[in-house]
Amino acid sequence: MGRALAQAAVDLGHDVVVVSGPVDVTYPEAATVRAVVTTDELLAACAETFPHCDGLIAAAAPCDYRPVRVARDKMSKTGAPIELRLVETPDVVATLAAAKTHQWIVGFALETEDPRYRALVKLERKQCDLMVSNGPKAMHAIDNEVELIDPSGAVVGAFAGPKEVVAAEILAVIQQRLVVASRGTPTWTASRRRV
Amino acid sequence: MGRALAQAAVDLGHDVVVVSGPVDVTYPEAATVRAVVTTDELLAACAETFPHCDGLIAAAAPCDYRPVRVARDKMSKTGAPIELRLVETPDVVATLAAAKTHQWIVGFALETEDPRYRALVKLERKQCDLMVSNGPKAMHAIDNEVELIDPSGAVVGAFAGPKEVVAAEILAVIQQRLVVASRGTPTWTASRRRV
Numbered sequence: 001m002g003r004a005l006a007q008a009a010v011d012l013g014h015d016v017v018v019v020s021g022p023v024d025v026t027y028p029e030a031a032t033v034r035a036v037v038t039t040d041e042l043l044a045a046c047a048e049t050f051p052h053c054d055g056l057i058a059a060a061a062p063c064d065y066r067p068v069r070v071a072r073d074k075m076s077k078t079g080a081p082i083e084l085r086l087v088e089t090p091d092v093v094a095t096l097a098a099a100k101t102h103q104w105i106v107g108f109a110l111e112t113e114d115p116r117y118r119a120l121v122k123l124e125r126k127q128c129d130l131m132v133s134n135g136p137k138a139m140h141a142i143d144n145e146v147e148l149i150d151p152s153g154a155v156v157g158a159f160a161g162p163k164e165v166v167a168a169e170i171l172a173v174i175q176q177r178l179v180v181a182s183r184g185t186p187t188w189t190a191s192r193r194r195v
Numbered sequence: 196m197g198r199a200l201a202q203a204a205v206d207l208g209h210d211v212v213v214v215s216g217p218v219d220v221t222y223p224e225a226a227t228v229r230a231v232v233t234t235d236e237l238l239a240a241c242a243e244t245f246p247h248c249d250g251l252i253a254a255a256a257p258c259d260y261r262p263v264r265v266a267r268d269k270m271s272k273t274g275a276p277i278e279l280r281l282v283e284t285p286d287v288v289a290t291l292a293a294a295k296t297h298q299w300i301v302g303f304a305l306e307t308e309d310p311r312y313r314a315l316v317k318l319e320r321k322q323c324d325l326m327v328s329n330g331p332k333a334m335h336a337i338d339n340e341v342e343l344i345d346p347s348g349a350v351v352g353a354f355a356g357p358k359e360v361v362a363a364e365i366l367a368v369i370q371q372r373l374v375v376a377s378r379g380t381p382t383w384t385a386s387r388r389r390v
Contacts, residue, residue: 024219064272065277068276073307073308074305074306074307074308074331076313077259077283077286079283080283081263081280081281081282081283082260082280082281083278083279083280083281084278084279084280084281085276085277085278085279086276086277086278086279087276088272088274088275088276091272110269111269112268112269113268113269118271136269
């Protein structure tokens with residue numbers, strides 16, 4: 001989905017920076033790709049890039065937890081159970097949102113229960129301008145099925161189909177509601193916006 | 196490595212059954228592939244197939260642990276740490292070895308400390324006829340570097356290079372020391388052996 005969104009943004013003439021975890025995906029050549037591994041690295045790279053951007057589409061699914069202790073060597077089995085102590089990683093979108101100046105933010109929510117309600121709660125907590133709600137069927141799939149939810153809780157778009165098509169639809173809504181709006185007047189300019 | 200070993204065994208004229216976890220690998224067309232996900236499923240599929248085989252090459256790296264409880268729905272963050280309780284999965288090779296009749300077994304060991312010593316301990320615990328010792332550099336790599344250890348602890352082969360080449364070398368040793376030996380006389384027959 002990240003690749004499809006990057007391509008759709010490139011197609012609209014935006015300068016695109018992709019901050020990506022270690023996934024087996026080929027991003028558009030026109031995009032600048034910053035590779036990260038951990039959620040902490042994702043936040044650091046985004047915090048560096050975000051001030052120079054006009055908007056953020058947060059489609060990554062970073063790890064919500066990290067182990068407190070990481071073994072340096074391979075652990076041998078002992079026959080006994082093990083307890084893995086995990087602590088939460090930072091909330092990347094909420095952290096960036098707290099520092100936003102003029103940027104619009106589009107979040108992604110993947111929930112298995114009450115998806116529409118939870119997407120709105122997420123939108124508020126992460127101060128997003130739009131939340132894209134999709135389900136677990138989105139993972140490792142060709143197709144996706146999404147609802148776009150605005151800050152009032154209204155469903156302002158519902159798209160299904162190949163991820164490339166869904167991404168183009170999402171970008172069209174972003175373009176109309178956020179990019180054009182943030183320019184003050186709805187006139188198109190030749191200047192490229194950084195997403 | 197599993198794909199390369201399957202290909203090398205096919206090349207030697209063996210009937211090959213691959214029991215494979217969910218990996219992004221294309222196995223040789225001549226091989227029968229049985230797809231599994233969990234370590235329990237791996238053991239079940241192998242236990243069914245093993246009695247009809249002449250040998251086992253155990254190159255899979257199944258999960259050593261499984262969570263005691265699996266959430267049905269996506270868990271929401273609460274701000275608090277979580278404790279993941281994990282218990283050991285069954286030892287697939289040791290379980291098969293305990294039921295072996297005439298089969299030879301080649302195990303794989305990937306250790307980061309004392310690899311040669313630990314490979315021998317593993318060979319004994321899992322009743323293997325040979326143990327292939329390789330390191331963490333083998334993972335997601337084109338090349339591999341292995342040592343073959345026999346039940347006396349002797350290093351009877353050391354190969355490095357592309358996995359296809361290393362697999363062919365390993366199969367050559369297996370062919371000479373285990374397949375031919377298990378036929379009683381070192382004469383080659385046209386009959387295909389099941390691996």
